[in-house]
Structures are given as C-alpha cells and as structure tokens.
Amino acid sequence: MKIVVQVKLMPDAAQEAALSATLRTVNDLACWVSQVAFEHGVPREYELRKHTYAELKARGIGAQAAQHTIKKVRDAYTALHANIKAGNLGRPGSQRRRRAESKPIVFRPQAAQPYDDRCLSWQYDAQTVSIWTTAGRIKNVPFTGSPDALKTLREHRRGESDLIERDGAFYLIATCEVPEAEEYEPDGFVGVDLGIVNIATASTGYRAAGRKLNRYRRRQLALRAKLQKKRTKSAKRRLKERSRREQRHVKNTNHVIAKRIVAEAERTSSGIALEGLKGIRQRVRPARRPATTLSGRPSAAVLPPKPQRATLHSWAFAQLGRFLEYKARRAGVPLVLVDPAYSGRECAECGHIEKGNRVSQALFLCRGCGVVAHADRNASHVLARRGEDVWNAGRESRAPATP
Structure with a gap:
C-alpha cells in the first residue's frame, strides 16, 4: 500500500x-x-x-x-x-x-x-x-x-x-x-454512519459529535470575514498566518476518529461497513427563499430549513472515508462500502422503512414495531447489517454447480 x-x-x-x-x-x-x-x-x-x-x-x-x-x-x-x-x-x-x-x-x-x-x-x-x-x-x-x-x-x-x-x-x-496486514475473516461488522451533527456514529456505541468542530468552523469563518473587511496590511498578514489552519484542524480530527473506529473493529475482530456517499454534493437541496408576512418580513413560524450547501461543502466526509480505508488496510480490517439509501428511515430491528420513522434529526421511532432509538445509532446498525450482506454475497461462489 x-x-x-x-x-x-x-x-x-x-x-x-x-x-x-x-x-x-x-x-x-x-x-x-x-x-x-x-x-x-x-x-x-x-x-x-x-x-x-x-x-x-x-x-x-x-x-x-x-x-x-x-x-x-x-x-x-x-x-x-x-x-x-x-x-x-x-x-x-x-x-x-x-x-x-x-x-x-x-x-x-x-x-x-x-x-x-x-x-x-x-x-x-x-x-x-x-x-x-x-x-x-x-x-x-x-x-x-x-x-x-x-x-x-x-x-x-x-x-x-x-x-x-x-x-x-x-x-x-x-x-x-507500506506492507498491508493480512485481512482476517470478520465475526461481524461495525456500521459507521457519517453526518454533520454527529461526524461519525458507530454501531459499537462510539459517537464523534460535530458540535465542537462546527462551532470552530463558524468562529473561523467569522474571523476571516472580519479580517477581510478591514483590508489593512496587518489584517492581510493575519489572514496569511491563519491560512489552512482550519484545514489542518479538520484533518487531525478525522485522523483521530478514523483511528479509534479501526482500533475498535480490530479489537473485536469485526469489519467496517461504511456508507458510500459518492455524489452527495450533487444531491444537496437548493436554497429556498423564506416565506414572508404581509409586511414583507420573513415569517419566523414558517422559515424553511437552513440551506445545506455551504455546510456540506466544508464537511470533509471524503477525507474521513479515505482515512478509514487506508487505516483499515494497514491493520488488516475488512472494509466494505454499502448503499446508504433509506438507512435513516429503516428500522434496525424489524426492517420497516417509512419516511415517518425519522421523527427528527436525532429521534427515530419505528411505525412498525414501535422501537425508539437515536436516529444515527439506528442507521449505524442498519449499515452494519448491510455490510454483512455485502460481505457474504461477495464470499459466495458464483460458479455453476458441478453436475
């Protein structure tokens, strides 16, 4: 490797x-x-x-x-x-x-x-x-x-x-x-659900909250805007000194998260089931104009969701996925990419899929069996099960039976 x-x-x-x-x-x-x-x-x-x-x-x-x-x-x-x-x-x-x-x-x-x-x-x-x-x-x-x-x-x-x-x-x-470790046969799979509120949620119980990192990004964005507005030599010097600081901080955070997930999978002789997020930037919802009252002011009661474009483009999900992949290969941990479609709406207990199951960003309530769980935790268990299905499907022989 x-x-x-x-x-x-x-x-x-x-x-x-x-x-x-x-x-x-x-x-x-x-x-x-x-x-x-x-x-x-x-x-x-x-x-x-x-x-x-x-x-x-x-x-x-x-x-x-x-x-x-x-x-x-x-x-x-x-x-x-x-x-x-x-x-x-x-x-x-x-x-x-x-x-x-x-x-x-x-x-x-x-x-x-x-x-x-x-x-x-x-x-x-x-x-x-x-x-x-x-x-x-x-x-x-x-x-x-x-x-x-x-x-x-x-x-x-x-x-x-x-x-x-x-x-x-x-x-x-x-x-x-660097030589790769020999890949072992996993006893199960650790599902990893990636997100913005929670950067990564593993089915083992580990959850990397994104609150601190998102707050750091907002603070850096506000500071850059303030310095750019001044347009003085000292402000430009400060901007140059701070360049790539946020990038280095995010990279270090992703390294820490990936290292912990891979270490936990290796300790339990498990594989890693990671959701494939290719094309997520093209699936971002466009920003909508807020509804207004008769006076022309935005109505606080009917404001649409905050646009996700800027947030998603600053979210280094691809980098975290690459870190997980190469660290898993170095440790010999099997890693599979699974289809993330409807993983947030599917119940990990009964498999029932319904849009109403996802009550909010954090709450999952199955309309089929009544299970109440954290939404990201439920999604990680769904991804873990899908990882086992992908692994078993690849392991099964496709050769025709001998007559």
Whole structure:
C-alpha cells in the first residue's frame, strides 16, 4: 500500500534561495510546455517530448528535470480529461467546462516538482538530503519530521518525492510502500454512519459529535470575514498566518476518529461497513427563499430549513472515508462500502422503512414495531447489517454447480 510521508527541509539562506529559484524556473517551463501541448492538441508524452525536450535542455535544466517537467504537464492534462469525462467540471457547454477546455493549464510558481533517486538522495542517519537545483546540486540540507514519519521514511520509502514550497517553507513529500496486514475473516461488522451533527456514529456505541468542530468552523469563518473587511496590511498578514489552519484542524480530527473506529473493529475482530456517499454534493437541496408576512418580513413560524450547501461543502466526509480505508488496510480490517439509501428511515430491528420513522434529526421511532432509538445509532446498525450482506454475497461462489 502506498502512503506519503511529509518532512520539512531546514535550508540555510543560500540553499533556500536555490530551492526557491528552482521551483520557479521549472514551473515557468512547465507553463511553456503546457502551452505547446495545448497548441498541438495535447499529444502523448513521447510526442510532447519531441516538441519540448531540446528547448528545455537549452534553457538550462538537467535531463531528469526536463523529463519530470514534461511528465508533470502530461499527467495534469490526463487528470483534467478524467475530470471532464467523469462530469466533475459540469455538463458539456457549461461555463466551467468551457473555461477548463479553452485554455492551457497553468502551474503556480510554488507547485510541486517531482524528484527521483537520480536527483535526490537521502542520508537518514544524518537527517539530510542532497538535491538537484538550477544552481547545481546542494548537499547536506537538513530535514525534520515526526518520529513515526521518519521511521516510515527510513523503512519503506520507494519511488519519487515531490518538492513543494508552502508559506515560505520547503517540504519533501516522499512516497512509501507500506506492507498491508493480512485481512482476517470478520465475526461481524461495525456500521459507521457519517453526518454533520454527529461526524461519525458507530454501531459499537462510539459517537464523534460535530458540535465542537462546527462551532470552530463558524468562529473561523467569522474571523476571516472580519479580517477581510478591514483590508489593512496587518489584517492581510493575519489572514496569511491563519491560512489552512482550519484545514489542518479538520484533518487531525478525522485522523483521530478514523483511528479509534479501526482500533475498535480490530479489537473485536469485526469489519467496517461504511456508507458510500459518492455524489452527495450533487444531491444537496437548493436554497429556498423564506416565506414572508404581509409586511414583507420573513415569517419566523414558517422559515424553511437552513440551506445545506455551504455546510456540506466544508464537511470533509471524503477525507474521513479515505482515512478509514487506508487505516483499515494497514491493520488488516475488512472494509466494505454499502448503499446508504433509506438507512435513516429503516428500522434496525424489524426492517420497516417509512419516511415517518425519522421523527427528527436525532429521534427515530419505528411505525412498525414501535422501537425508539437515536436516529444515527439506528442507521449505524442498519449499515452494519448491510455490510454483512455485502460481505457474504461477495464470499459466495458464483460458479455453476458441478453436475
């Protein structure tokens, strides 16, 4: 299984200038390669190399750096075409899709640049790297990271690493090939219901409430709006300092939740049944205008539900799902994706499905058997049962019986 490990470089002033100039140079050249690719109809990598390789060498970058720059551009167009084909950029003729198709891809000056073992070497004992730059190869560049990251890097690093610049600091993101644990036969399944009020509810009884995280997001949103409104130099400096702080906080929260769920499943020799939420952003209800009284003011008694679009787009449900998946694979815990349709309306006891079963966000009352339960807890048990059905269906042989 491939994972990435991030370490921070600690260069001196001269090394920092060389790394910064290198990223800007290769990304400027990547923009030029992208323009050439766009003009030639985005040819295959081999054809694109014939159009650009000699010029890249003439502009002073090494052979390996030129190869990686060309490959980076071709991979970017491959990803763009995949997103267009999947419909992620809208329907044919939409403004967003026309904008993506009508101009070449542009690379930021600090965009990542791949390095292979010919351009980058690691000295694990000294915790330094030797790395190619446009000013020549610089050696003894110190790096640092968490103890777990450094251990994984030393034992499992394979393949390329990416150099990136973020907020004036330089990082290397290394690819590591970590062996997966052998998957065991589960005794049962832990259903995991994802949500906004409760980030994750497991059928084991664990519930990660989202109140604290949502309150943190609202506070950060209000602070950003306040600073943006000031438009002073100090306000802009504060905004830059706080950039990605919310993202890091949410990522850490998702790591903690995923680790606990996987540990509980491993302890009980269970699998994990996770609801597949693909396409949830396209299923968000559009905002409705509030009803008004005769005076033209909104009526508090008949206000519609609060629009979910902003809330759902800031909810990192896909990230939590990815964390659960890779942590389960590392621990050997079976994980299956199940259809979440009507899981909030189905009774985990009798299987009765009715819209009226879901009395409120938190309350479930079955109209068939009269069971009263927490709605998310009930849904997690429904997902656990569906996980067992999916696992058993995949385990059953589809081969015809021997006559």
